[in-house]
Amino acid sequence: MSHASRTQVAIVGGGPAGLMLSQLLHLSGIDSIVLDNRTAPTIEGTHRAGILEADSVRLLVDAGADRVLREGHRHDGISLRFAGVSHRIDFADLAGSSCWLYPQTEVFADLHRLRTATGGDLRYGIADTAVSGLGVADDTERPRIRYADTDGRSHEIVADLVVGADGSRSMCRHLVEGAERFQREYPFAWFGVLVETPPNAPELVYTRSEAGFALVSQRTETVQRLYFQCDPAERVEDWSDDRIRETLQTRVAGEDGFRLHEGPVLERSVLPFRSFVQSPMRHGRLLLAGDAAHTVPPTGAKGLNLALADVRILAETVERALLKDDADALAEYTDRALARVWRAQHFSYWMTTLLHRPPRGDQAGGFDERRQLGELASIVASRAGSTYLAEGYTGRTPS
Ligand SMILES: Cc1cc2nc3c(=O)[nH]c(=O)nc-3n(C[C@H](O)[C@H](O)[C@H](O)COP(=O)(O)OP(=O)(O)OC[C@H]3O[C@@H](n4cnc5c(N)ncnc54)[C@H](O)[C@@H]3O)c2cc1C
Structure with missing residues (x-):
C-alpha cells in the first residue's frame, strides 16, 4: 500500500537549492515537500563550496538565516599569485563589493535548521525516487513522485509543480525531453x-x-x-x-x-x-534548479552561488504561476535563469584556463x-x- 500526500511543490533534492526554495516558498505561503536520498548528517558532513557572493548572503539573510553575518568572514579581495609573487585584487575598490567565506556545510545546516523550525516537510534518506505525469500533453494532469522511505514503505506525492534540485547527477534533468546539453x-x-x-x-x-x-x-x-x-x-x-x-x-x-x-x-x-548547461530548464510542470541544470568548474566559486541565484528566480516564478495564475511565468524561467548562468560559465571557464597548467x-x-x-x-x-x-x-x- 502506498502512503499518499498532496502538496503544491514537490522538491527533489534537499541540498542548498532545494532547501532554500522550500523556505522562500514557505515565506510566500506556498507549501512544499522536500525529498533527498541522502541523510541530513551526511550532507552536513560533506565538504564542498566555501565562497558566497554578496547576493547569496543577502538571500540567506532575507530567508531568515543570518548566522552568516556573525560567523562568516567578509573577504574584500583575493591574491593572484604567479611567477612566485602575489598580487592583491581589491574587490571593494574595483567592484564595490565583497565575498563571504562561509562553508556550504554551514549553509546547509542553517537552512535545514530554519526549515525544520518553520515546520517544513523534509524527507531525507529516502530511495527510488520516480517522477511521472509532468502535464506536458495534458495541462490538467498533475506530477506524481513515488519513493520508498527509510523503512522501505512506498509513498506517492501529488503536486502542482515538481522541482528537480537533485544536483550534478540529476535524475530529473533526464525527464526534459528534447533538451540541448552543452558541455566541456x-x-x-x-x-x-x-x-x-x-x-x-x-x-x-x-x-x-x-x-x-x-x-x-x-x-x-x-x-x-x-x-x-x-x-x-x-x-x-x-x-x-x-x-x-x-x-x-x-x-x-x-x-x-x-x-x-x-x-x-x-x-x-x-x-x-566539467562545464555543463542543459536547456531548457523546464518541461511542463517540472523545473530544474542548481547543479541539476548546470555545473561549473570550481575555480570561480560559482556553483553554489548559481544554485541560489536560480532559486531566487524560481521562487518568484512559482509564486506567479501558483498564486497569480500567470500563464507566462513558467515559460520565462529558462531564459531568466540562463542569462546569469552563461555569464558564470564564461567566468569559470576563463579562470580555470587562466590558472591551470x-x-x-x-x-x-x-x-x-x-x-x-x-x-x-x-x-x-x-x-x-x-x-x-x-x-x-x-x-x-x-x-
Ligand atoms: C563533490 C563536489 C565538490 C564540490 N566542491 C566545490 C568547491 O570546492 N567549491 C565550489 O565552489 N563548488 C563546489 N562544488 C559545487 C557546489 O557544491 C554545488 O554547486 C552546490 O552544491 C549546488 O547545490 P544544489 O543544491 O544544486 O545541489 P546539491 O548540493 O548537489 O544537492 C542536490 C541534492 O539532491 C539529492 N539527490 C540527488 N538525486 C536524488 C534523487 N534521485 N532523489 C532524491 N534526492 C536526490 C542529493 O543527495 C543532494 O543532497 C562541489 C560539488 C561537488 C559535487
Missing part, C-alpha cells in the same frame, strides 16, 4: 584536502605555477581547505600526507618565501569537473603556458583587467 570536459581535476593548521593567509590565494594550479583557502581558526591541480584519474590512496604537503609547498613557493603551515591532513578527495605532452601547452603568464601580467597591471576579475568573482558584473 577538462584534462585536470582538483585534489582537495582539509588540513589542521591555523590560516595561511587572510584571503584566498589563487596560484598559477609551473607545476600546476593551487588554491589556498580557509575554513576555521584551526582547519584549512587547500586544493591543487591533479590528473582526473588520481587516486587519493596514492597520496601520503608528506606527498600532499610537498606538492602544495612547491606550487605556492616564490621569491617572497611564502610557505604554508603544515599539519595533519584530515580529509582528502579528488574533484573532477595544460597537461604535459599537449602540443599547444608551451604556447598556452606563456600566454597565461602574459594574460596574468595584463590583469594585474591594468585597472580594467583587475576590475574584470573582481566583477566576475563577486558577481557584480554590470548587466
Whole structure:
C-alpha cells in the first residue's frame, strides 16, 4: 500500500537549492515537500563550496538565516599569485563589493535548521525516487513522485509543480525531453584536502605555477581547505600526507618565501569537473534548479552561488504561476535563469584556463603556458583587467 500526500511543490533534492526554495516558498505561503536520498548528517558532513557572493548572503539573510553575518568572514579581495609573487585584487575598490567565506556545510545546516523550525516537510534518506505525469500533453494532469522511505514503505506525492534540485547527477534533468546539453570536459581535476593548521593567509590565494594550479583557502581558526591541480584519474590512496604537503609547498613557493603551515591532513578527495548547461530548464510542470541544470568548474566559486541565484528566480516564478495564475511565468524561467548562468560559465571557464597548467605532452601547452603568464601580467597591471576579475568573482558584473 502506498502512503499518499498532496502538496503544491514537490522538491527533489534537499541540498542548498532545494532547501532554500522550500523556505522562500514557505515565506510566500506556498507549501512544499522536500525529498533527498541522502541523510541530513551526511550532507552536513560533506565538504564542498566555501565562497558566497554578496547576493547569496543577502538571500540567506532575507530567508531568515543570518548566522552568516556573525560567523562568516567578509573577504574584500583575493591574491593572484604567479611567477612566485602575489598580487592583491581589491574587490571593494574595483567592484564595490565583497565575498563571504562561509562553508556550504554551514549553509546547509542553517537552512535545514530554519526549515525544520518553520515546520517544513523534509524527507531525507529516502530511495527510488520516480517522477511521472509532468502535464506536458495534458495541462490538467498533475506530477506524481513515488519513493520508498527509510523503512522501505512506498509513498506517492501529488503536486502542482515538481522541482528537480537533485544536483550534478540529476535524475530529473533526464525527464526534459528534447533538451540541448552543452558541455566541456577538462584534462585536470582538483585534489582537495582539509588540513589542521591555523590560516595561511587572510584571503584566498589563487596560484598559477609551473607545476600546476593551487588554491589556498580557509575554513576555521584551526582547519584549512587547500586544493591543487591533479590528473582526473588520481587516486587519493596514492597520496601520503608528506606527498600532499610537498606538492602544495612547491606550487605556492616564490621569491617572497611564502610557505604554508603544515599539519595533519584530515580529509582528502579528488574533484573532477566539467562545464555543463542543459536547456531548457523546464518541461511542463517540472523545473530544474542548481547543479541539476548546470555545473561549473570550481575555480570561480560559482556553483553554489548559481544554485541560489536560480532559486531566487524560481521562487518568484512559482509564486506567479501558483498564486497569480500567470500563464507566462513558467515559460520565462529558462531564459531568466540562463542569462546569469552563461555569464558564470564564461567566468569559470576563463579562470580555470587562466590558472591551470595544460597537461604535459599537449602540443599547444608551451604556447598556452606563456600566454597565461602574459594574460596574468595584463590583469594585474591594468585597472580594467583587475576590475574584470573582481566583477566576475563577486558577481557584480554590470548587466
Ligand atoms: C563533490 C563536489 C565538490 C564540490 N566542491 C566545490 C568547491 O570546492 N567549491 C565550489 O565552489 N563548488 C563546489 N562544488 C559545487 C557546489 O557544491 C554545488 O554547486 C552546490 O552544491 C549546488 O547545490 P544544489 O543544491 O544544486 O545541489 P546539491 O548540493 O548537489 O544537492 C542536490 C541534492 O539532491 C539529492 N539527490 C540527488 N538525486 C536524488 C534523487 N534521485 N532523489 C532524491 N534526492 C536526490 C542529493 O543527495 C543532494 O543532497 C562541489 C560539488 C561537488 C559535487
